[in-house]
Amino acid sequence: MNLIILDRDGVINFDSDQFIxxxxxWKPIPGSLEAIARLTREGWRVVVATNQSGLARGLFEMATLNAIHTKMHKAVGQAGGRIEAVFYCPHSAEMDCGCRKPKPGLLDEIAVRYGRDLRDVPAVGDSLRDLLAAASVGARPLLVKTGKGEKTLAAGGLPENTPVFADLSEAVEFLLKA
Structure with missing residues (x-):
């Protein structure tokens, strides 16, 4: 079973410093829905792991987060793809939980749900916290330059051998050729 973990904001959809x-x-980054559809057609299982501290900050309610994810699932489905599950951390950084990336809690939850080790599972993100969470469980971090990706790349400190791609489409192209 090929499994891939995607961050949401900045990878699938445009990010906002004011939160989505x-x-x-919620607006998809051009090519991201088609990239997920390609993975789906090739038999990959696509899951999302996303920090959603806007819940803890009171910026939106659970019903709104569900509505955002419903829109995302529909948009991906209309492109011919499928996101199997969305794993999210509802906590703020100050809460010091175990599930907020860069901590591994969300990815540990994915490993349990899918009954597998995440070693070498690609995990695509646009921030250092995404990449560090992936590396901490032995997954394979991939950086995209969309979202916060350019700033992340410029700041440095990436896990060793992290490949960098223009966007999710380019990362998927790379994975499907491998």
Whole structure:
């Protein structure tokens, strides 16, 4: 079973420093839905792991997060793809939980749900915290330059041998050729 873990904001959809607080604010990055559809057609299982501290900050309610994810699932489905599950951390950084990336809790949850070791499972992110979470469980971090990716690359400190791609489409192209 080929499994891939994607961050949401900045990888699948445009990110915002003000948070994605409504379904209307969720806008896919060009090519991302088609990239997920390609993975689906090739038999990959696609899951999302995302920090959503806007919940703890009171910026949106659970019903709104569900509506955002419903919009994402529909958009991916219309492109011919499928996201099997969305794993999210609802906590703020100050809460010091175990599930907020860069800690491994969300990825540990994915490993349990899918009954497998995440060693070498590709994990695509745009921030250092995504990459560090992946590396901490032996997954294979991939950086995209969309979202916060350019800033992440410029800041350095990436896990060793992290490949860098323009966007999710380019990362998927690379994975499907491997």
């Amino acid at each position: 607080k409504t379904p209307d604010e």
